[in-house]
Amino acid sequence: MSIRHHLTDPLLMAYAAGELPEAFNLVVATHVSLCDECRARLASFEAVGGAMLETEDVAAMSEDSLALCMDRISGLSQATARRPLKRAGILPAPLADYVGGGIGKVKWRNLGMGVKQAILPTGKDASARLLYIPGGQAVPDHGHRGLELTLVLQGAFRDETDRFGPGDIEIADEAMQHTPVAEEGEVCICLAATDAPLKFNAIIPRLAQPFLRI
Amino acid sequence: MMFEARQAEKTDAPFSSQQYAAKDQKVSRRKEGSAVQADQVETDWAALVLRVRDHQDRAAFAALFRHFAPRVKAFLMKSGADATLAEECAQDVMATLWQKAHLFDPSRASVATWVFTIARNRRIDALRKARRPEPEELPWGPEPEPDQAEVLEAQQDTERLGAALAQLPEKQRALIERAFYGDLSHSEIAAETGLPLGTIKSRIRLALERLRQQMS
Numbered sequence: 001m002s003i004r005h006h007l008t009d010p011l012l013m014a015y016a017a018g019e020l021p022e023a024f025n026l027v028v029a030t031h032v033s034l035c036d037e038c039r040a041r042l043a044s045f046e047a048v049g050g051a052m053l054e055t056e057d058v059a060a061m062s063e064d065s066l067a068l069c070m071d072r073i074s075g076l077s078q079a080t081a082r083r084p085l086k087r088a089g090i091l092p093a094p095l096a097d098y099v100g101g102g103i104g105k106v107k108w109r110n111l112g113m114g115v116k117q118a119i120l121p122t123g124k125d126a127s128a129r130l131l132y133i134p135g136g137q138a139v140p141d142h143g144h145r146g147l148e149l150t151l152v153l154q155g156a157f158r159d160e161t162d163r164f165g166p167g168d169i170e171i172a173d174e175a176m177q178h179t180p181v182a183e184e185g186e187v188c189i190c191l192a193a194t195d196a197p198l199k200f201n202a203i204i205p206r207l208a209q210p211f212l213r214i
Numbered sequence: 215m216m217f218e219a220r221q222a223e224k225t226d227a228p229f230s231s232q233q234y235a236a237k238d239q240k241v242s243r244r245k246e247g248s249a250v251q252a253d254q255v256e257t258d259w260a261a262l263v264l265r266v267r268d269h270q271d272r273a274a275f276a277a278l279f280r281h282f283a284p285r286v287k288a289f290l291m292k293s294g295a296d297a298t299l300a301e302e303c304a305q306d307v308m309a310t311l312w313q314k315a316h317l318f319d320p321s322r323a324s325v326a327t328w329v330f331t332i333a334r335n336r337r338i339d340a341l342r343k344a345r346r347p348e349p350e351e352l353p354w355g356p357e358p359e360p361d362q363a364e365v366l367e368a369q370q371d372t373e374r375l376g377a378a379l380a381q382l383p384e385k386q387r388a389l390i391e392r393a394f395y396g397d398l399s400h401s402e403i404a405a406e407t408g409l410p411l412g413t414i415k416s417r418i419r420l421a422l423e424r425l426r427q428q429m430s
């Protein structure tokens with residue numbers, strides 16, 4: 001997988017600091033699962049957290065805290081077997097976890113023109129969904145009223161600026177005006193997240209336009 | 215720190231807890247002097263975590279607790295937890311360290327960095343009640359006998375970063391701290407930290423390349 005479009009430093013730092021909404025966390029975790037470059041950059045931001053902790057002022061623990069903790073660990077087993085989450089086909093582990101399996105488990109909802117979406121269960125401060133876009137169809141968006149991350153899992157899409165293939169992430173904000181379209185060929189499947197409220201009527205009119213022209 | 219010796223005596227550890235405690239106190243004294251820890255007396259925290267992992271060494275755990283718990287507590291308080299919650303969560307973080315010692319890979323990250331990630335996750339649970347999906351784990355470790363040169367590098371990375379943080383202009387350092395204390399929204403986080411992150415990135419990148427070669 002030759003990834004050309006990566007996460008930004010602010011997104012990686014916010015993820016390292018634990019300050020992203022859940023839907024964005026999911027996109028970052030999914031991209032990092034596919035991208036060693038961003039995994040290494042993420043590790044460097046986590047090291048900043050470590051350095052801060054090390055140089056941190058200390059807040060004295062209460063006198064009995066160590067004894068309490070010692071009692072507590074006496075009853076704790078040290079988990080020995082790790083059960084890492086598994087990748088499922090084109091879905092990296094963190095995404096497969098949300099879907100409950102592979103792409104076959106996704107409960108798609110038709111948006112018209114063969115385009116489908118499935119909203120994933122995340123916290124309300126941002127939303128995440130999977131998109132299924134046949135070749136030649138426009139990628140549904142929300143007019144970018146916030147920050148929108150779109151990660152390609154299969155196939156590719158193009159906009160006026162570039163091509164986005166598997167593993168690539170497009171980061172769009174309010175200022176960006178563009179019309180991404182899925183490439184002919186393999187169906188394009190993306191994970192998209194936005195911190196603007198999901199408005200279905202913002203998606204439907206654009207897709208309905210070809211019908212109206214008939 | 216006054217109660218340290220007493221606490222240490224309560225643990226019936228097979229290993230000398232006094233030995234760890236003494237080293238730990240040296241580090242603390244230097245911190246109190248508020249000097250940048252250029253000539254810091256090293257405690258091999260990674261070795262202590264491995265003792266916890268391999269021997270359930272309670273004295274090693276106590277030394278880790280005395281060093282890291284007060285830092286985790288301070289971190290959580292600066293992140294908006296009150297003292298009671300921060301203390302509870304710091305205890306949870308240290309108990310997690312005990313339980314998950316087998317997941318620590320000292321050739322990838324320093325103990326401080328690892329503890330930070332545990333504390334961060336605990337904070338997300340406790341303060342934000344949010345879920346944080348994690349990247350896919352790689353089948354790369356931790357190995358029973360980590361490469362000592364790599365372990366040292368990971369530790370030195372953290373020390374270098376700490377020194378670099380201390381040398382940043384106050385304003386810039388404050389921005390980074392606020393980001394890590396959850397005081398900035400993601401859209402307010404600045405891209406340029408002014409920190410030497412390139413060496414850390416390169417080190418991890420190389421390790422990943424080696425891993426990919428072994429896997430293919």
Ligand SMILES: [Zn+2]
Pocket residue numbers: 003005006007031035036037038039
């Ligand atoms: Zn990347």
